[in-house]
Amino acid sequence: MLFQLFWSFFKIGLFTFGGGYAMIPLIRREVIERKGWIADADFLDLLTVAQSAPGPISLNTSVFVGYKMRGYAGAAASILGVVLPSFVIILSVAVFFAEVRHNEVVDAAFKAMRPAVVALIIAPIVGLTKGMRWWLIGIAAAVALVVWGVGISPVYLLVAGAVAGLAWSIFVARKEVRR
Amino acid sequence: MIYLQLFLSYLKIGFFGFGGGYAMLSLIQNEIVEQRGWLSPAEFADIVAISQITPGPIAINSATYIGYSVAGFWGSVVATAAVCLPALTVMILLTRFFLKLKDNRYMHGIIEGMKPVVIGMIVSAALLLMFPKTDDEANFVDMWSWVFFLGCLYGSYKKVNPILLIVLSASGGIFVYWLPKIMAGF
Numbered sequence: 001m002l003f004q005l006f007w008s009f010f011k012i013g014l015f016t017f018g019g020g021y022a023m024i025p026l027i028r029r030e031v032i033e034r035k036g037w038i039a040d041a042d043f044l045d046l047l048t049v050a051q052s053a054p055g056p057i058s059l060n061t062s063v064f065v066g067y068k069m070r071g072y073a074g075a076a077a078s079i080l081g082v083v084l085p086s087f088v089i090i091l092s093v094a095v096f097f098a099e100v101r102h103n104e105v106v107d108a109a110f111k112a113m114r115p116a117v118v119a120l121i122i123a124p125i126v127g128l129t130k131g132m133r134w135w136l137i138g139i140a141a142a143v144a145l146v147v148w149g150v151g152i153s154p155v156y157l158l159v160a161g162a163v164a165g166l167a168w169s170i171f172v173a174r175k176e177v178r179r
Numbered sequence: 180m181i182y183l184q185l186f187l188s189y190l191k192i193g194f195f196g197f198g199g200g201y202a203m204l205s206l207i208q209n210e211i212v213e214q215r216g217w218l219s220p221a222e223f224a225d226i227v228a229i230s231q232i233t234p235g236p237i238a239i240n241s242a243t244y245i246g247y248s249v250a251g252f253w254g255s256v257v258a259t260a261a262v263c264l265p266a267l268t269v270m271i272l273l274t275r276f277f278l279k280l281k282d283n284r285y286m287h288g289i290i291e292g293m294k295p296v297v298i299g300m301i302v303s304a305a306l307l308l309m310f311p312k313t314d315d316e317a318n319f320v321d322m323w324s325w326v327f328f329l330g331c332l333y334g335s336y337k338k339v340n341p342i343l344l345i346v347l348s349a350s351g352g353i354f355v356y357w358l359p360k361i362m363a364g365f
Contacts, residue, residue, distance in 0.1 A: 017234050017342050049273050052290050054196045055266030056203075056236030063270035072271070079267055086235025087259055090243040093229055094255070098248075105357050112352025113228040114221065114308070114318040115328035116345055120231065121201050121305045123335030128298050136295045143299025147205060148306040151213050154205050155195045157296045165292015169285050 001070055002077045008035060009062045009081030016058060023058050031065055038065060058082050181250045182257050188215060189242050189261035196265070198297030200237045205300035207241050208307055217249050220311040224318050231345045238262050323355050 008030050016023035024047070031037050038046065050060035059082060066078030100106045129137050147154050188210050196203045204227065211217050218226070230240040239259060246258030308318050319325065327348045334344045 014234055017232070049270070051199070052197075052286075053266065053269050053273055054194055055263075055269070056196070056238050057199065058236060059239075059263060059266040060270045063267055064274050067271050067274050075267060075271055079263055083235075083239055083259065083263060086233065086239045087243050087255070089233050089235070090229070090240045091247060091252070091255055093233065094244045094247040097229070104360070105353055108356035109349035109352045110225050110228065111320065111356055112323065112327045112348045113345055114224040115324040116331040116348035117224050117227045117231065118305050118308045118318065119328045119331035120335055120341050120344065121204065121227075121301060121308070123332060124201065125298065125301055125305075128301075132295070137298075140295040140298040140302065143296050144302035144306060147209065147300060147303035148310075151209070153209050153214075154296070154300045154303070155191065157299070158195055158197060158293055161292040161294075161296035162289045163292070165288040165290070166285055167288075168292065169288025173284060 002073060004035075005066050005069060005074055006077040006081040009066070009078045010084060012058060012062070013082040014085040027058070027061055031061075037069055182254065184215070185246055185250060185254055185258045186261045189246075189258045190264060192238065192242075193262040193265040194269075196238055196262075197293055198300070201301045201304065202297040203238050204304040205307075207238070208304055211241070211245055212307075217245055220308060221318055224308055228345055232342050323352075327351060 012023060012027055012030055016026055028043060032040055032043055046061060046064050047057075049064060050057045053060050059079060062078035062082040063075045066074035066076070068074075070077070129140070132140075143154075143157050146152050147157070192203065192206050192210055195206055208223060212220060212223050226241050226244050227237065229244070230237045233240060239262060242258040242262040243255045246255035248254075250257070311317060319328070331344045331348060334347075335341065
């Protein structure tokens with residue numbers, strides 16, 4: 001069982017390019033349809049937790065499924081499986097890249113890939129702000145300017161956002177009680 | 180104590196890595212490029228590009244890569260383990276208490292409060308790559324940079340696979356930057 005968990009998540013780790021949402025269909029097929037480890041209805045719950053917890057979705061999913069199946073050992077086997085492929089591949093790239101770093105062809109390719117990467121980062125932002133209230137978009141813009149211009153660590157702003165959200169929900173809850 | 184520094188930096192990145200890959204870029208950038216100075220902005224963009232065309236999340240990829248370049252094989256092991264640790268512990272806690280927390284309005288409030296910050300972090304990651312502090316750290320070097328940028332922006336809008344976009348840009352780069360140099364040699 002531990003090996004099966006390891007192996008399933010190894011495959012998921014190996015075939016998920018680009019991370020995040022791209023791997024959801026793959027996880028679903030392996031964990032629900034092929035193995036039947038969790039029920040289809042639980043999958044939505046799983047995604048909610050995996051997205052609210054810190055860390056990459058694939059990692060969080062592997063811990064969730066592994067822990068449900070076999071406790072701590074299961075969680076450890078699954079996370080090891082999902083991490084190992086990228087670890088081995090990136091380690092080889094790092095070793096190899098140091099050698100070819102100053103090759104002219106490689107240099108030309110990377111010169112073009114850098115602006116391409118910026119475009120890929122910017123692209124999902126429009127979708128994320130859809131349906132958001134204007135003042136929340138204003139806060140997002142302010143956060144961007146402060147992190148970019150002042151170089152303040154985003155950690156403080158995340159904590160501030162969490163505290164503000166908590167305070168707001170307490171405020172709303174009290175108002176309802178009074179009514 | 181380079182191992183301890185790597186461990187602490189990536190523990191922090193793992194623990195505050197809310198909102199998925201692109202939001203984590205801003206954390207990694209602040210910690211690794213701005214505060215520790217382990218990478219230049221151009222090297223950082225290179226790792227993001229490599230990460231796009233290799234499997235696995237950017238958080239893991241950058242941990243392995245930076246760990247290796249800073250302190251060799253064991254550096255990559257330490258950094259990768261550190262970035263996984265928060266996900267492992269937080270998820271186990273959430274799995275155990277999940278049913279109680281799922282519909283908790285305060286939990287919901289916390290997540291909603293972090294949402295605009297996460298979006299701002301993604302924007303700041305892009306801004307830092309577009310307009311770095313000094314000119315020799317620039318990722319946008321000429322007109323072609325903007326061509327690749329706008330082309331990929333349009334491509335993502337049209338839902339073209341990001342791996343394909345990166346590979347196309349790389350080939351385009353070889354075509355416009357390397358080929359003319361070789362032709363001039365003849």
